[in-house]
Each structure stands twice: as C-alpha cells, then as structure tokens.
Amino acid sequence: MHFGKRLRQERLRLHLSQEALAEALAISARSIRRWEQGQALPQASVRLQLSRFFGLRPEELFEDQETQTPHTPLWCVPYPRNPFFTGREEILTTLHTALSINQEAAFTYVYALHGLGGVGKTQIALEFAFRFAQKYHAVFWIGTETAESLALSLLRIAETLQLPERGDRDQQRVITAVRDWLMTHHQWLLICDNVEDLGVLDRFLPSRRQGAVLLTTRLQALGTHARGIPLLPMKHREGMLFLLRRARVLEAEATGEPMHQLSVQQPSHYAAAAELVTATGGLPLALDQAGAYLEETQCGLPAYLDLFRTRRAALLQQRGEGAQNHPLPVSTTFALAVAATAERHPAVRDFLRVCALLQPDAIPEELFRQGGEHLGATLEAVFRDMLDWNRVVALACSYSLLSRQPEAQTFSIHRLMQAVLLDAMTETERKEWASRVVEALDAVFPEVQPTTEFAPWKKQCDRLVPHVLLCLHRIGDAEGSLALASLAYKVGQYLREGGQYAEAEPFYQRAVHIREQLLGSDHPEVARALNNLALIYWKKGQYTEAEPLFQRALYIWRQALGPSHPFIAVALNNLAILNAEQGKYAEAEPLFQRALHLSEQSQGPEHPDVARALHNLAELYTGQGKYAEAELLLQRGLSISRQALGPDDPLVAHALYNLAELSQEQGRYAEAESLYQQALRINEQNQGAESPDVALALNGLANLSREQGRYAEAKALYQQVLSIREQQLGQQHPETAQTLYDMAIFSQKQGDLGKALSFAERALKIRSLSLGDAHPKTVATRELYAQLVQEQGGAEQDPPSPETS
CATH class of the missing domain: 3.40.50.300 (P-loop containing nucleotide triphosphate hydrolases)
Structure with missing residues (x-):
C-alpha cells in the first residue's frame, strides 16, 4: 500500500483530522497533506516519530503492505x-x-x-x-x-x-x-x-x-x-474543545479552526465556555457533566454558566442520561472519596475543610503547623505529633484529594473539590470554620515591627496574602472578630510597605471599623489603626485627611495610656513629619523635640527609640540647612544605636546614610562616599544584596557620582537601583519613581534630553497615581518634565496623565 494511503488510513482510524495530527506531532498540516497526496516523503527522523505515534513498525507504515491484512486481537x-x-x-x-x-x-x-x-x-x-x-x-x-x-x-x-x-x-x-x-x-x-x-x-x-x-x-x-x-486536569484550550464537542456545539471531530470561528460568530458562547473550564478547573468529569446537561436541555452555554454560578451544588449532583463509564456525578464522586479517607482518620475531613476555605493552590504548610491550635481540637492534637500529621496528609493525598509540594512546603486542592466540601457544610459550620481559618491566618501572618527585616518578612507575607485576601473578601464585617481586624491591619501594612497605598487604605479603614465595633471608639488598638490609616493619607499627599487622624490617635493614646507612654512619642513624631513634608518647619520642630524628650523620659536616654527621634529631627535640620545642629544629633543617634544594638544593626546603617546625605549636601564628597559604603555593607550583610535598603544606599552613591561627573559609574549604579526597586517593590512604587526622577536629572546633565523626558514621564505617572497630583514630589516631577519639554524645544503640552488599571 502506498505510504500516503496508509498514513490516511491510520489517521482516520484514530478519528484525527490532518490539522489534529499535525498539532500532535508538532509539524505543519501542509506536510501531512503533501504526504497523503503522494507529493513528498517524510525525513528519517519524522518517519520514526510517525511509526511510534501510530504504534506500528516502520516497515509496516512505509513498505507496501497491500497484500497483508492487520490481525484482529x-x-x-x-x-x-x-x-x-x-x-x-x-x-x-x-x-x-x-x-x-x-x-x-x-x-x-x-x-x-x-x-x-x-x-x-x-x-x-x-x-x-x-x-x-x-x-x-x-x-x-x-x-x-x-x-x-x-x-x-x-x-x-x-x-x-x-x-x-x-x-x-x-x-x-x-x-x-x-x-x-x-x-x-x-x-x-x-x-x-x-x-x-x-x-x-x-x-x-x-x-x-x-x-x-x-x-x-x-x-x-x-x-x-x-x-x-x-494525570492532571485538562489544559484550558483542550478543556474548551472537549466541552464544546460534548455539548454538541461543535462536531465531535471538530478541531481548533471551528472553535476559532465560534469565538468570532458567537463570542458570548465562547466566553461562557472559557469561564466554565476555569470554574471547573478543567476536570473532564465536570465538563462531561456540563456537556450532557447542555445536550439534553439545549439551554445554551451562557444560561448554563448563570446556573452554575447560582445553583452549583445542584448541577454537580446531576450526571445526565446515558453515563456508563463514570455513572457517578462530580459531587458524589468526591463525597465518597472524602468519606473513605475520613473513616481512616477523623482529622482528614477537618484538614480538607480548612483547605476548602483557602485559595486552591500553594496553601502553606506553616498555616497548620504554626496556627493549628486555632483549627479545632481534632486538628490541634494532630499537629502536636509530626508522625500523626504526616499520616493525615498522606491519607488526604492517597485518593488524590490533595497534592503536596514538599520542596515549597505547600498543598494544592482542586477547586471543585473545594466546592463539594463547602456545599456539604451547613451555614453554621461554614461560619465556624471560616472563623477558625481567620484566627490561624492571623497567628501566622507576621506584623511589621521596628526591627523587622524586610526580605524574610515579605517572603512570608507573599505566601499567605492570597489566602488572607480571599478570607477577608468572603467574611463580612457583621461577622467581624478581632482576628479579622488584625488580619486587615496586617494586610494594610503589607500593601503600604509595597507602595500600594490606594489598595492599603480600605484595609486600614476596615480594621478601624471592626475595632470600634468590638472595642469601642477610644481603645488603643483603634488608635493604632487610625495612625496607620493616617500614614497612608500622608504617603498619598492627602495631608488634610491625615492630620485629624494623627490628632485623634494621639488623643486616644493620651486618654487610655497616659501622657508618658511611648505611643505618644510615635504620634507626635508622625505629626511632626507631616508638618515637615508641607514645609511647616516652625510647627514641625517643637513636635520633633517633644517626641524626643518623651522618648528619653519613657524609654531612657540610650534607647533605640531615642536614636530614631534624633534621626528625624536631624533630617528636619538638614532640610533647613542647619548642618551643624543636624550633625550633632546624627552623631549622638549613631552612638546610641551602636551601643544598644551593635555596630551592624539596620538602625546604625540608617544613621550612616543620613550622615552621608548631610556630608554630600556640604560638598564633603569623600566623607559622604565612605559613609554610604558603610551603610551599604551593613544593609547587604543584614538583608542581602537585593533589599530596598541596599537600593537606598546605592541610590545615594549614584547621586554622589552624578554630582562629581563620574557618569559611567553613576549610570551603572542607577540601573542597579532601578532593577532592585522594580523587582522588590514593584514598577509603580514611589521609591521606583524616585530612581526614575534621579535618572531623568542624570540624563539631563549628560544632554540626553530624550531619555531624560522618558524617565521623567514614567516618574510623573507613578507619583500622580500613588501620591496624588498635589504631593510635593509630584509637583517637583511635573516641573522637571515641563523644563525638559522646554529644553527640547517642544511645544507646550499637558503632562502625561497617570494610567489606571
């Protein structure tokens, strides 16, 4: 038999179109057509691939077999x-x-x-x-x-x-x-x-x-x-094609081309199919079930999708007529598997219930190991014994109900398994388990402290944030608890540290609201949330909104904790910074001095909080040109930090950085460079070479090199800083905008106005979006942009508007 005829015979035996065979073999459909028409023969390597695909010996496929009949097994x-x-x-x-x-x-x-x-x-x-x-x-x-x-x-x-x-x-x-x-x-x-x-x-x-x-x-x-x-669920495109075939929207032999035509001719049906595949996690049984229902009822994909959203539990229990190879519906299949494993250990069902309330992927193991005491008596007992814990995990994984990723120390669960578990719980049970999960997440989610190292803190938060956000979304404030308020507060911190000020704001507002409901409006924990909400407004340049919140936090702390509590110094310090940012130096200075005096009284003259207060007052003096007073304060703060925390503490690095900026302002470049290098070494040692504090010191060195005309060195440093800040803080962070602003000035000095304008435009977009149009840094960036446009000889134009997502 001619090779072309035999190829066509084998292809049709497998119910494959020329396009489907080409896709499976990663070759062109044109080659398949030419072979079948006898216009060409495949190369030796492709012959072997074809033989293996059809399960034939090469001589069967490529030699004349006309006189032979394939055996019947x-x-x-x-x-x-x-x-x-x-x-x-x-x-x-x-x-x-x-x-x-x-x-x-x-x-x-x-x-x-x-x-x-x-x-x-x-x-x-x-x-x-x-x-x-x-x-x-x-x-x-x-x-x-x-x-x-x-x-x-x-x-x-x-x-x-x-x-x-x-x-x-x-x-x-x-x-x-x-x-x-x-x-x-x-x-x-x-x-x-x-x-x-x-x-x-x-x-x-x-x-x-x-x-x-x-x-x-x-x-x-x-x-x-x-x-x-x-075996994993179907990939998205594969699942869509199966669903459309099974629902008889497309012919059983249809390939990718008819599906593309459907996307053009009936976009609503195509979009509904895509959403269903995502919602079912590509599980073939669920897609077959949906297809059977669609075939029987002819209700149409958009209508089925609406039903799935509102009547999911009922649909997952309907298998449809004519099911033979797998007669049980999704709901029953999963429920039986859960029951079979739960019989072998009572903690398995509770373990799965917790996973059902979280994001389906990358569920961190530490949530169970460190937050287990909040997840009920049955699970708490299991977490005390590593052997028992591993047995429960093994049982949950034994029927593929769950998968474990040992290197990442995470679990994954199919989204429909989650749906079946949730649907099996009563409303009371759901609320009880949701409350337990919130308490466990709160126990594990780290809070930012003055001594917190950024990199490990962010890494731990990154693992937990998707699950926390889901829980915060599902649970309303009417069911609020102190743990829920605490989680909202910590997520606000996480977003604030990442420069996502607009996103952080509603979480702090929620923390304030729940704490006021549960603790009363004059509780110190309410003041903490108010203080952090005010910080968000300050960062966004919304000074009129920030000041009354700082004042209210100060009032609550004074009334509840007394006039000498360290929190009073925190509130005074924040009010001082707010005034300094607005250029109100006369109002800021006495507030800084009172904060310093109170820290000395409440904590002692050698406490690290005193060093922080000294640094803040020194920064004010530097901005005013009072260099001698600033240096005395910074040297004292540096001495306290070294004595209290050791020579390599991040607070020491902060003092060295401020001294370097002061030296640079006075033109003492050699001294400034030495101080920047010392701060850089400490930050690299404590936080690694890619931390935001390392970027801060490198940015100082870049500015110093720019001022000295060492342009090649400055350019390399700016690029390094930009890379760190974009990776660690994100492309829309205000610190990233600061680097772009500095790079714009650098390019302007070099005479490259095109690059300078590009950097200034990016910085302006970020600052307008994150800080607001009225913020002093946004105003300065807009002025630089206008100056560059004028220098370039361009016509007057409006500055770029921020892009919103």
Whole structure:
C-alpha cells in the first residue's frame, strides 16, 4: 500500500483530522497533506516519530503492505469508544512509550495512571486500548471497583479465551486459569480500572509475564506495585474543545479552526465556555457533566454558566442520561472519596475543610503547623505529633484529594473539590470554620515591627496574602472578630510597605471599623489603626485627611495610656513629619523635640527609640540647612544605636546614610562616599544584596557620582537601583519613581534630553497615581518634565496623565 494511503488510513482510524495530527506531532498540516497526496516523503527522523505515534513498525507504515491484512486481537473491553474523546496526546504518547511491545520494560513493570476522581483516567485508558489495539494479540479490561465487578471481568476474559474453567463455580479456579493463560502467552494488554486496593492485583497478575499492564487509580502511593504516571486536569484550550464537542456545539471531530470561528460568530458562547473550564478547573468529569446537561436541555452555554454560578451544588449532583463509564456525578464522586479517607482518620475531613476555605493552590504548610491550635481540637492534637500529621496528609493525598509540594512546603486542592466540601457544610459550620481559618491566618501572618527585616518578612507575607485576601473578601464585617481586624491591619501594612497605598487604605479603614465595633471608639488598638490609616493619607499627599487622624490617635493614646507612654512619642513624631513634608518647619520642630524628650523620659536616654527621634529631627535640620545642629544629633543617634544594638544593626546603617546625605549636601564628597559604603555593607550583610535598603544606599552613591561627573559609574549604579526597586517593590512604587526622577536629572546633565523626558514621564505617572497630583514630589516631577519639554524645544503640552488599571 502506498505510504500516503496508509498514513490516511491510520489517521482516520484514530478519528484525527490532518490539522489534529499535525498539532500532535508538532509539524505543519501542509506536510501531512503533501504526504497523503503522494507529493513528498517524510525525513528519517519524522518517519520514526510517525511509526511510534501510530504504534506500528516502520516497515509496516512505509513498505507496501497491500497484500497483508492487520490481525484482529482478542478483545475483551466492555465499553465502546468515546466519540467525544479530546486531546490528551501527551499522556497517550507517554503510555505508548511505556507500554511499547519493543521494550522489555513494558512487560516487567506495571504502569498506573493516577489522579483525582473524574480527571479522565478511565477514558484515557479506553482510548489507548482502541487506538493501539493492533500492537497486541489480546486486550483485556478488568473492573476492580468491587469484588463482584472483578469476578465478572475475569469471567468475561475466560469466556473470550474459551478457557475450560470458564463455567466453574469455584471463582478461584477461574482466576487461576486466567493467570495461567497470561503467564503462557505474550503481547497482551491488561487494563485494570479503578484500583482501590493494590493488594488485589496479586490475586490474578502472574509474577512472570510477557504482556503489558496498565492500572487506573486514585491512589498516589503505589509502592512496588506500579510505576506512576500522574494525570492532571485538562489544559484550558483542550478543556474548551472537549466541552464544546460534548455539548454538541461543535462536531465531535471538530478541531481548533471551528472553535476559532465560534469565538468570532458567537463570542458570548465562547466566553461562557472559557469561564466554565476555569470554574471547573478543567476536570473532564465536570465538563462531561456540563456537556450532557447542555445536550439534553439545549439551554445554551451562557444560561448554563448563570446556573452554575447560582445553583452549583445542584448541577454537580446531576450526571445526565446515558453515563456508563463514570455513572457517578462530580459531587458524589468526591463525597465518597472524602468519606473513605475520613473513616481512616477523623482529622482528614477537618484538614480538607480548612483547605476548602483557602485559595486552591500553594496553601502553606506553616498555616497548620504554626496556627493549628486555632483549627479545632481534632486538628490541634494532630499537629502536636509530626508522625500523626504526616499520616493525615498522606491519607488526604492517597485518593488524590490533595497534592503536596514538599520542596515549597505547600498543598494544592482542586477547586471543585473545594466546592463539594463547602456545599456539604451547613451555614453554621461554614461560619465556624471560616472563623477558625481567620484566627490561624492571623497567628501566622507576621506584623511589621521596628526591627523587622524586610526580605524574610515579605517572603512570608507573599505566601499567605492570597489566602488572607480571599478570607477577608468572603467574611463580612457583621461577622467581624478581632482576628479579622488584625488580619486587615496586617494586610494594610503589607500593601503600604509595597507602595500600594490606594489598595492599603480600605484595609486600614476596615480594621478601624471592626475595632470600634468590638472595642469601642477610644481603645488603643483603634488608635493604632487610625495612625496607620493616617500614614497612608500622608504617603498619598492627602495631608488634610491625615492630620485629624494623627490628632485623634494621639488623643486616644493620651486618654487610655497616659501622657508618658511611648505611643505618644510615635504620634507626635508622625505629626511632626507631616508638618515637615508641607514645609511647616516652625510647627514641625517643637513636635520633633517633644517626641524626643518623651522618648528619653519613657524609654531612657540610650534607647533605640531615642536614636530614631534624633534621626528625624536631624533630617528636619538638614532640610533647613542647619548642618551643624543636624550633625550633632546624627552623631549622638549613631552612638546610641551602636551601643544598644551593635555596630551592624539596620538602625546604625540608617544613621550612616543620613550622615552621608548631610556630608554630600556640604560638598564633603569623600566623607559622604565612605559613609554610604558603610551603610551599604551593613544593609547587604543584614538583608542581602537585593533589599530596598541596599537600593537606598546605592541610590545615594549614584547621586554622589552624578554630582562629581563620574557618569559611567553613576549610570551603572542607577540601573542597579532601578532593577532592585522594580523587582522588590514593584514598577509603580514611589521609591521606583524616585530612581526614575534621579535618572531623568542624570540624563539631563549628560544632554540626553530624550531619555531624560522618558524617565521623567514614567516618574510623573507613578507619583500622580500613588501620591496624588498635589504631593510635593509630584509637583517637583511635573516641573522637571515641563523644563525638559522646554529644553527640547517642544511645544507646550499637558503632562502625561497617570494610567489606571
């Protein structure tokens, strides 16, 4: 038979279009067309790829086989081929390689497709059997769900083989006869579907065999019984094509082109399909269920999506007519698996309930290990014993209900598993577990302290923030608790430190509101939230909104804690900074002095808080040109910091940085450079080479090099600073804008007005968006931008508007 005709025959046997075959082989559809039309032949490497894909020997595909008829294998598979089977080419190729008759290993090892219930294990095994049947002399299927299904399957095999023992009432004699046949024959494929007990394989699998064995199972721990091939849900595009085929929106043989046409002709249906695939997490059983419902009711994809949003629990319980290979709906499949594992340890169900209330991916293990005391008595007892904890995790993972990522120390759970778990809880249970999860998250989520190191703090927050935000979104203030207020407060800190001031504001407002409700409007914890909300307004340049909040926090602390409490110094210091930012130096100075005096009285003259107060007052004097007074204060603060905290503390680095800026202002460049380098060394040692404080010292060195005309050195430093700030703080952070502003001035000095204008434009957009148009730094940037436009000789134009997302 001509190669082109044989290629077409094999392609149609697998129900593949030319485009689908080309996509599976990563070659062009044009090549497929030319081969089938006899216009060309594939290269040697592609010939081998084609042979492996179709499960044929190269000579079968490329030599004249017209006189030969393919053999018909013995066939004992109780299900028809699924006409809607879609994609999964990568896993089918893996199975084809693993179970190839040309490999002795295929007859030595048992291979197992394992994964979550409903992920498509049975359908892939069935497609593999039909697609590659010609490779084997016999193909057998054993259902292992129950003892009855196992016995019936073995009886069917005995009948197919016409074994003398097929009518024997003694089941063990039938099993022995089938096992003897498998031991004495070769090139067979045995598929054992839905294996729940690996020990059952020993009953009928011969220890010595010349055939291939494929299992499908939810079990992850396979031990020495089998080599595992994990199966994940469908990829997004694959899931969409399957859903559209199953719902008969597209033909069963349709490929990517009809789906593209649907996106153009019926965009609402296409968008609904895309959202459904995302909502179901690409689980084939859920997509098949949705497709069956759509086929039966003809309600249309947008209407089904609306139903899924409002009646999800009911839809997940409906399997549809004609379901044979997997008759149970998603809801029942998952519920049975949860019940089976919970029977083996009572903590498993509670563990899964907690995971159901979090984001489905990257659930941190420390939430359980460090916050376990808040998650109920059953789980708390488990967390005390690492062996017991690992057993609970193993049980939850055993049926693929959960997956563990040991290197990242996280868990993942399918979103539909979460849905089934949530739907199974009463409203009272949901509220109780949501409250427990909030308390656990609050216990683990770190709060910013004066001595907090930025990098490890941010890393821990990054792991927890997605889960915290979800809980804060789900729980209303009516169900508020002190733990919820604390979480909102900490998330506000996290966003503020990242320069996301507008995003941080509502979280601080929520913390104020809940604490006022639960503690009263004059409680010190209310004042803490008010103080931080005021900091947000100050950072955004909203000084009129910030000042009354600082004043109110000061009043509450005075009334509740007394006039000498350290928090009073904090409030006075913040009011002083607010005035200094607005150029109200006369009002700021006495406030700084009172804060310093109070810190000395309440904490002692050698306390680090005194050093901080000295630094703040010194910065005011530097801005006023009072260099002598500023230097005395900074030297005293540096001495206190070194004595109290050691020579390499971040507070020491802060004092050195301020002294460096002072020296630079006075033109003492050599001294300034030495001080910047000392601050840089301490920050690198404490926080690593990529920390924001390192960037601050490098930015000072860059400005110093710029002023001295060392442009090559300055350029390299600015680029390093920009890279650190963009990576660590984000592209929209005010500190990133500061570097862009400095780079604009640098480019202006070099005469590169094009670059200068570009940097100034980016800085202005960031500052307008994060700080507001009235902030002094925004005003300064706008003036620089206008100056650059004028220098470039351009017509007057409005400065760029900030881009909002």
